[in-house]
Amino acid sequence: MTGRLWTARVAALVLLLLLLLAVVRLPWAGDLGIHAATVERLRHSLFDPGNPLVDADTPSPYYSPWTVLLGCVAKATGFSVFVVLRLGALVGLGVLVTGVWRYVRVLSARPAAPPLALLSLVLLWGTAQFSWSGFLGLHSLVLTVAYPSVFALGLAFHLWAWLSRAQGWGARLGCGVLWAVILLVHQFSGVVASLGALAVVCSARTGWRAPGRLAVGLALGTVVLWVWPYYDFFALLGAGDGMNAVHRSLYRDLPGRYWLVLVGVAALGVRWWRDRRDVLVLFFVLGAVVFAAGGLSGHWSWGRVLPAALIPAQLAVALEVVEAGRRAVRAGWACVLGAALAVGAWAQAGTLGHVVDRGLLPGVVEAKYREPWTGYQWITPWVGYGDVVMARKFPSRQIPAYGPYTVAPGYPDFFLRDEGERVAAARTYFSEGAAGGVRRAIVREYTVRWVVDRGDGLRGSEGLRAVTRGPDGQILYEVVG
Template identity: 40%
Template sequence: MSADLLVRRAVRGATALRGGAGWRPTPYQLFGGLFWLVMSLASWRLPMCCDFGQHAAVIERLKANLFHPAHPMADLPGAGSPYYSPYAFAQGAFARLTGLPGRQVVRLSGPLNLLVLLTGIGRFVRVLTPRIWAPVLSLLAMVLLWGTKRAWWSGYLGLMSMTGNLPYPSTFAIGLAFWAWALTGTRARGMGGLVRYVGPSGLRSFSGYAGLGALYGLILLVHPITSIAAVLGAVAFVAGWQSRWRAAIVGRWALAGAAALLVGHCWPYFDVFALTGDRSVDALHERLYVGMPGHFWLALIGVPALWLRARRAKRSEGHWWRDPLVLMFVLECATVAYGWVSGHYTYGRILGLTLVPLQFALGVELAAPRPWGSGRRRLGLVAAVGACVGFLTVQAGAVVPRSLDPVGFDQPPRWPTYAWAARHIKPGEAVITDGFYDVHSIAGYGPDLAAPLWPDPALDERDRLRRRAAVRAYLNPASTRAERTAIARRYHVRWLLMTRWHQVPEEATVVERSRKTGEVLARVGG
């Protein structure tokens, strides 16, 4: 730590003792606060879409029964479902306490998740460098340097994707991952700057390492796929910065790992370690590997900055991998490649975090106080052009409302609402749907689906596929009334939510029709 940094901290502390009259916000506090406000509003204005209904359904089930929730989307037991994480449990408890519906709790989670993410980024960059503009430049690189094709997945941190995915558990888990990396890097390098944030016992205490391990265990439970990237980052920081490997140091890191495993093992709602062999969602994630250059190529602007870090590490430490960002990038690329080669495409979910070393290396390099030579000047110019290209081609519609849009930017998806149908359906009543939007959304209002949309360990995949086949048979125009009645009785179906392209069966009673989409809600059964 440089002497001038110590002087600045001492002066800041003295100013605080005199009443804090001299406090001034840092550039990141100003920019991050503005970013938090803009993105919270941008996320709030979007209607429920994509996976929003799934997460709202989880909260509805926990709101109904906090300790023994039903399956997130079906009238079945929910034991073993990984959706019932500590994060969802807290949301369900909040819903029970306030009486708010699940979809409102999900919406309220967006600003909280963004706050965790932004503070985690700030702490993470401070561990990499004390340069005050580095967090701002890193954040800009993270949200703008993706590609020129829209990448819309949970866990992707581009502006466009964040508008829809801020309220999801993945964003909260990524924010925790940045905090975990910051604390891991601090311990590995033996810095003392964060003692006040982890208690008086200090960074070298066993309780501090156990607490760090518990944080990784929490990430594992909240979003298991994010925990893979989180652990790879932890390995990179420990391998890169831990210089002395005495028995006590090994024991402390072993304690952190044991604490993480213990937290994961003790969670009663599902067995997180059983997910390692679950390939039921791999087919859904194969699309992650399609069109990768168009989704990510602008992030390659950070390659020269990462190469500079590797060269400096080799010159000062003797090995290129002693730089944590470089090693993190290599490990994450290897994991993504393994997902492609093995067909375990779910590992591709860490693609968004694989860009973090590139984006943050670029932000740190451009914030360096050294005089700008021609090489860094060119890198800064290329980064600025890339950020403008990313913003204008993909990201601008996230923060520019259509009413203020001068050129017609690509906007986030705006799905129809199903409140008009949900007000007739009691929570827990089963529905058969034949559309794309309704099958994703209606469970978020409280009803169940006769055939759950996504695979879930709480329901045997063969049973789910049988239910989906039964729904297709019910909707088949060639099916008889007796066949439809048998299916409705078998799965306790009370309602049909039909698009205008399907004819309502003769035994169903139309209750309401949507004026916007033409969809029909009809009642069947008793």
């Protein structure tokens, strides 16, 4: 066991070092722009930040307790938003690791269990590249380490550990507050946390001997959700249909993305055979049922609950390696898990390109690497904070990170009532052969000062002056008429 323990610890430390290097590099991808923009708005106006993406006075679910704290740090220190996001990533990663450690120690006293659990959570996925916030695969974590979802999932593990041992009134009330904070920080991870907490309660050997404490804790958490001043949490309950299109892909290529998790499902079967009320089995069933219901009903946004099925399976196989009765059985589980982790690590080896120079990678690893996005810092010498930029959808996902607004948001926005009109205006502006008068009307309506576009399609247009060129043939135009 000593050799296995040290092997697991060394492998887990190497994995954590890779993630720390990712924090330093902070690859530009996915939703980094909206989180950077959120912190930037809070830095400038902590109590009335407005919409993070467009020049509109609307609430936003991105203004959570976590981003408000980061906004306070940005305001107090004067650090750039990307430095603050790196600091937040370090804290979020620390909360995640300590949360996993605490919860696994609730499930097993074996010292090898926590590092094996960390390795399984990060590497035991599939062989198809996949990244999404709220999913703990290495490929996802490297790209989303600065996202609120990582912090929220870390808090979720702490919640499950705390709830598993909570006895008095204070502990139950604290669990209720923590539950609410997780939901405010990242709503989808909050659902995962809720299912895990339900599994903990349902598996408790003491039964429902303290329903009053649980009910009061739940009520206190609900009050916290209700009084949060930056957005109406309960209004989001009606936002699911508007999020379905973007989440449809979560139900595609399931075998390629997750087939290694079947090892964990087998381990859950063993745990169920030993204990029909096993907490990880209940957690898995809850997550799988909700995920399947989303697929069958066409509520694709319910796919974000999938970690509620993946996490217990990944933990289960790690625990079997150290908890299975006979030494031969434990050795068998160790061999199976070791092989699966090796396959998973190789499948996600392309993430090394985010922390080392691409030229240093072997050719077979380099082929797995995907370049991160190019930022828009090249426009900042001219475009000031709060200026409105006309841009297509993809640039609109990044430009607000540097302080400007865009006409149309780069992400779906439930609270922005004129989102459809803004998207239509941007589409009309960039449409081929759009009349000069139509473009001028759009510029006036949204007080556009700058235009960003790729290629020379707008060159020579009335009222625009080319200022500078950026990567990939992009041009920054100033509105002059």
